[in-house]
Amino acid sequence: MAAYSVVISLLQTLNQRNPELFHSLTAEALDSVRSTAEYFQNVLENSSKSRFDTEKIKSLEEKIRLAVSYAEDVVEMKISQIVKGSSWTFGILQHQDLLPLVENMDTTKKQVMEIVSHHADQVLELSRDSLIATSSTSYPMLEDDIVQGLDDDLEIIINRLKGQPRDLVVVTISGMGGIGKTTLAKKAYDQLTIRYHFDILAWVTISQEFRGRNVLLEALHCISKQKVSVNAKDYNEMDDSELADLVQKKLKGRRYLFVVDDIWSTDVWDSLRQIFPDCNNRSRVLLTTRETEVAMYANTCSPHKMRLLSLENGWRLLCDKVFGPKRDHPPELEEIGKVIVEKCQGLPLTISVIAGHLSKIARTLEGWKDVARNLSEIIASHPDECLGVLGLSYHHLPNRLKPCFLSMGDFPEDFQVETQRLIQLWIAQGFIRNFENGKTLEEVGIDYLEDLISRNLIQARKRRFNGEIKACGIHDILREFCLLEAEMTKHMHVERTRPTLPTQRHTARHFSFQTRSSSFADFSEILPTDARSIFLFPHLDQPLEPYIKLLGILPIYRHNHVIHEFFSRFDLLRVLVIFNTDVWFESFPLVITTLFHLRYLQFPFHVKIPGSISKLQNLQTLICSGHTLPREIWMMKNLRYIRLEVPSHFPGPRIGSLVTGMPHLEELSGVCYYSCTKKVLSGLPNLRSLTIHLPYNQKIIPHHQLDMFGLTKLEAFKLHGAPYLRDPIKRFGFPTSLRRLSLSRCCYFDWADITSTVMMLPNLEVLKLIHCETSSNECRLSDEWRMSDKDKFKSLKLLLLSGTNLKHWEASSVNFPNLKRLVLKKCCNLQEIPADFGEICTLESIELHDCSPTAEDSAKNIEQEQEDMGNNILKVCIIHNNNWAVEIIDLLMPSSKCRMF
Known part of the structure; x- marks a missing residue:
């Protein structure tokens, strides 16, 4: 797997090369390297699907890993030296510099071709039977123990097996390895009511190795136990098609239950589906799988998803x-x-x-x-009992997904990472190369993530109303497997205890330090100079840290010479993440600006960022806490995401500068209102997400309107307001492309402006109003929201009101024709929810958190009225959170073990 990830990384490096740094002969040499790398990619992809000898695969992968790692190191190191001026020969990478690596790649290619040629039938020729292998038994031998908490699941499965449809029904059970799918199927299979209901019961276990003939023979063996049939010796004289016909004939006309346990592939299901006759007699097939895609493919109507135990x-x-x-x-x-x-x-x-x-x-x-x-x-x-079972899911993955899955080990236990940040890290580390079917790298990354979630290897911890994955994580036991596999394959090293001086440096390229207390000197001792990513998570277990930060008691790190010595060694570094530290740096470590290959930087800067940061021409993501960005930021053409943790100044380009804009920037978060001038916004034509802050100082409240009409691709806008800003909504010219709008802490707030301004956005799907209140001293502002039949939020699907002083709300189902979810938090003054909301046919849920008793009663009445009319889709959820102190701490300082950004 490490071999595959370095091959993809090298190809990405070659694709992003700067033509100005190369002679024509150099370009030819690099094209040769690219061709060899693409050959290696093809071999690795095919070998992962074959029945090639395991030791041969390991040997082949290690040869490729070493050769490709060396090639990428040489190319990137030479470029770094040229950029730094230490190897400046007309500022161009010389052809002779590449000759040793070209020769090394060619030699390795010949060795690989020789290995492949001796095993071509196994590596490059795949038959249907070798897609997944075979280990079939007539009855489940694993997970025999009774598992608590399956009663509800069992009732659902039995009802589906004995249900009314007379035609053949496929009932599916899906879930991660070890969750109890086979146990549940066995419990249903063993029920006396099931045994009396069906004439024939058969059980086959597919596992990862599938051979159709073995499965057919196993099915015949099960059936033969219950019915007089042909002598089993005669089966050996039949070919596969004859066996399939025989199984079908034995099942035909009888009511049967056929369990297909542990199936991994839609192709395997296609090959089995033909043996099940539909005799219109309520026969059933019960299928268990780890792959949600397989479950949906076999039965798109109602796949049963196993849940973790309470x-x-x-x-x-x-x-x-x-x-x-x-x-x-x-x-x-x-x-x-x-x-x-x-x-x-x-x-x-x-x-x-x-x-x-x-x-x-x-x-x-x-x-x-x-x-x-x-x-x-x-x-x-207990690797055989536990990690081995879960490892089957990993080993079944295509190579392109393996480094993405193993990267979840970069984060500590119980960690939630935002989807967008995770995919940015995958891209920065070179795990995603191809633009598939015209998709961007980000879109391909989303596909990869959804695939891993479908395989029950990554968990979607938070989803948006429309099903988009907002944040994800991984089960601790799968994380444990991640760490072992990553270490074994030399892909990544994770340090969970204070590092001790090793006898030799690690050969991995990705490192994560999740230690209770460590210093830069500790890390320096074990890191190789060719490290590509470094994650530092210091002081994870310090319970007082949030309170120390809250009180502003923070030590300042003044030993910049130590920082310089540490980072100056990693010329090839692509990802640097220093997270959750209680150390603030006195000044920006300038050595970081020399890391030319850096693509992702997250660092606790609480100081002014120097203009020399523009040297990081490959940087794609910048997450920091600097109060002021330099004007040179406009020279960083590859920047796509900027997230500033505190309200910061974002200057426009210098007057007379040739810099016209940042065409690739898609997210800008944490900038001050007064920074968003027309000149600045016009230079960000492809911005998709914008978060701005208004100053809390009444004396510097800006008076100009923020015109965003030119941001034709803007989809998400967040405003963190100020208590002194009058008419906050009228100060913005929102583009029609806007899909998500969040306004928080805006006083002098007029509900009529929501109807007259925000309602006019045709694509708006999400509206969040958080602590937006009308001022008690402003008599012209009303605490009522009155909507006429002409007022329509045509596309709105989620409406959240939190901490508002809204008292009366006059509205109907006509005003929100597509609303799916209504969330009210701490709306203590709101007397009731409009009764007509129950008529919104798309409405799925109403949630109330610490609202008034009368508002809660109105929600219950709406739910009851809909139930009386036969509408069981609408659900009302009422939550009371009396622990306000904890809530405030969580709001100000989210737990480090729950969130990354």
Whole structure:
């Protein structure tokens, strides 16, 4: 896998090369390198799909990894030297500099071709039977133990198996490895009502290796146990088509239940589907799979998705396995036991493995506390029982997805990362190369992420109303597998304890330090100079850190010579992320501006950023806390995303400068209102997301209107307002392309402006009004929102009102014809929700958080009225959060273990 990722990375490097740095002969040499790299890519993709000997694959991958890594290092190092002026020969990369790497690539190619030629039938020729392999049994041998919490799932599956449709129905169960799919299927299969309902029951397990003949023979073996049939010896004389016909004939006319367990591919399903006759007698096929795509393909109507166990059911399962069915346990172990279960995150397989370990140790409080502290190590010590099962999903991945999945190990446990940032990191690290079907790299990245989620390897932690993935994470047990696989394949090294001096430097290229306390000197000792990405997550377990930050008690880091010595070694670095640190730097480390290949930079700058940052001509993403950006920022043509953590000044280009704009910039977040002049905005023609802040100082409130009409591609706009700004909505000229609008902390707020201005945006889908209030001293402003039948938010799907002093709301279903979700938070003055909202046919949910009792009653009445009319789609959710102190802390300082950005 590491070989594949460096090949893709090299190809991306060659695609982005600057023609001005190359002679014609040099360009020819690089084209030769590119051709060889593309050959390696093809070989690696084919070998991952074949039955090629495992040791041969490892040998082949290691040869490719070493050769390609060397090639990329040479090209990028030479370019760095040229840019720095240390190897300046007419400022051009010389042909002779590349001869050794071209020769090395050619030699490796010959060696690879020789290996491939001896195994061409295995590597390059794939038959249908080799798509997935075979390990078929007539009955499930794994996951025999009863899993708590399956009663509701079992009832659903039994009802579907015994349901009314007379035609053949495929019932599917999907979910991540170890979640209990086979157990659920077995429980249904064993039910007496099911056994009496069907004439024939058959079970085949597909697993990752599929051979159609073996599955057919296994099916005939199951059927033969229940029905007098042809002598089994005769089967060996039949070809596959004859066996398929025989299975179909034996099933025809009988009501059958056929379980297809652990299927991995739609191609395999296509090859099996033909053996199931539809006799219009309520026969059923029950299919289990880790792949959501396969489940949807087999039955698009109602695939059953397995959920992780609740804490209560997880605790019952642990007790069953450790203490027996009666669950007699020492009371003092319950609290720590539930902590252990919670750390297993609801995965039955993990709970079972830990329970097996607990059953072998003394039942003491200290012993169980030790298990809670060392849960990851215990899981890792049972690779066959736990990680091996989950590893099947990873090994089935196409090579292009493997580095993206392993990159989830870059982040600590329980971490949520925004989708956009994750994909930017994939691009910066070179994991995505191809523009597929005319899609951008970002769109290809979204496809990759959705594929990994479909395979139940990455979890979608937050989704937008329209299904878009907002934030994602990974189950801790899968993360554990990530770390082991990444280390074994030399793709990535993750340090979770204070590093000790190694006997030799690591050979990986991607590094993440998730230590409790470490210094730059610690990291420097173990990092190779050709490192491509460095993530630093210091002080993850400091519980007082949020409060220290809140009080402004922050140490300042003054040892810039240490920083210079550390970063000056990494000329090939592409990604630098220093996150969640309580250290502020006294000045910007200028050495960072010499990292020419840097593409992604996140750093806790709380100082002025120097103009020399413009040397980072390859930088695509900048996330920092600098209060002022330099004018030279306009020279960084490859910048696509700028996120400023504090309100910052964004200057326009210098007068008389030849710089006309930043054509690739898509996101600008955290700039001050007065920075958004017409000149600045006109230089950002492709901006898609803009977040601005208004000053809190009444004396510097700007008076000009912010004209955004020229931002024809702007889709998202957020305003963090000021209490002194009058007519905030009227100060903006919103473009018609706007899809998401969020206004927060705006006083002197007039609800009539929402109707007259915001309503006119034809594509607006999301509207969030947070702490927007009418001033009590402004008598002309009303705390009522009155809408006539002519007022229509034609495209609005999500409306959120939070902390407003709205009292009366006059509206009807006509005003919001496409609304899907209504969210009200801390709207304590609102008397009621318009009763007619129940008539909005698209409305799916109404959520109330700490609202008035009368508003809650009105929501309940709407729900009840719709239920009485047979509408069970609309759901009302009422939440009370009395812990206001925690809520305020969370609002000001989100937990580092829950969010990345």
